[in-house]
Amino acid sequence: MSNQKSLDQFIADGRPPLNKSYDCYILAEGDSWFNLGFLPIPGKARNLLDPLHFKKDTVIVNLATLGDTLEHMERITKNPHLLTALDLRKWDLIFLSGGGNDLIDALLGRYFINGQKLEVLNKLSAPANDYKDYINMQGVQTFLNLIENYYIELAGYRSKVTDGKNKDVDIITHCYDYIQPRDAPAKILKSFGPWVYTALTEVYKIPEQFWLDIVNYMFDELQKMMAGLETKINKFHVLKTLGTLTLAKPHTTGNSNDWKNEIHPNAGGYEKLAKIYIQPLIDQILT
Helix, strand or coil: CCCEECHHHHHHHCCCCCCCCCCEEEEEEECCCCCCCCCCECCECCCCCCCCCCCCCEEEEECCCCCCCHHHHHCHHHCHHHHHHHHHCCCCEEEEECCHHHHHHHHCCCCEECCEECCCECCCCCCCCCHHHHECHHHHHHHHHHHHHHHHHHHHHHHHCHHHCCCCCCEEEECCCCCCCCCCCEEECEEECCCHHHHHHHHCCCCHHHHHHHHHHHHHHHHHHHHHHHHCCCCEEEECCCCCCCCCCCCCCCCECCECCCCCECHHHHHHHHHHHHHHHHHHHCC
């Protein structure tokens, strides 16, 4: 598995008596798809970065945290670790995983702009005949515009921090994958979720026949927006990962096909995504 360290561990590496140095330095910021917050199982990927292999002695300094949002990552005053990391050195590559938790918050009806709730779904008094009736198109577009701006601002810190020594560093991000809404919480010491299932059943009370269409629409629109960022942000690489993993079986409550729970792949799922998308690109960039 790839050599990943927290920021504190990395800083300690550089101090006597360790004074550890590497051939290649990678910075990772993001959410639970990158998170290092639990003990590794030998040979099993914990996150999307674990399966990666490097030709040189490489360290990944991993800032990712469970549940983190792009909204939080972009607000540098609330994200001192990112500011510190960018100030430390020139990085060879930056990994970014973000937008998924923002979308989940929006689906759950707990995404706010200046104190006003942003609705991406509609609460209907009677069942509809078309899944699009449940989608607040204006709300979705407002949400996507916000996420686009967060990505642009976040990438902009490469130029703003410490005289822009990281301004030309490549950023790699991904678009997650389609999920099967189901009552399958994440279990890490305690249970978290389910998320989308809760939004569809409890918050908006949407018939099951529309679930996949609604969720697929949301992820499709997110990927379209992200793909467009490649022409708006310098050296920004968007891995168009939708449609790669095998959906979990409906009504399952745990590990199923490529998914460990409702919104996180299992080790095989992470390995599949890393092998198909990330590994070829890092081999190209880090020559």
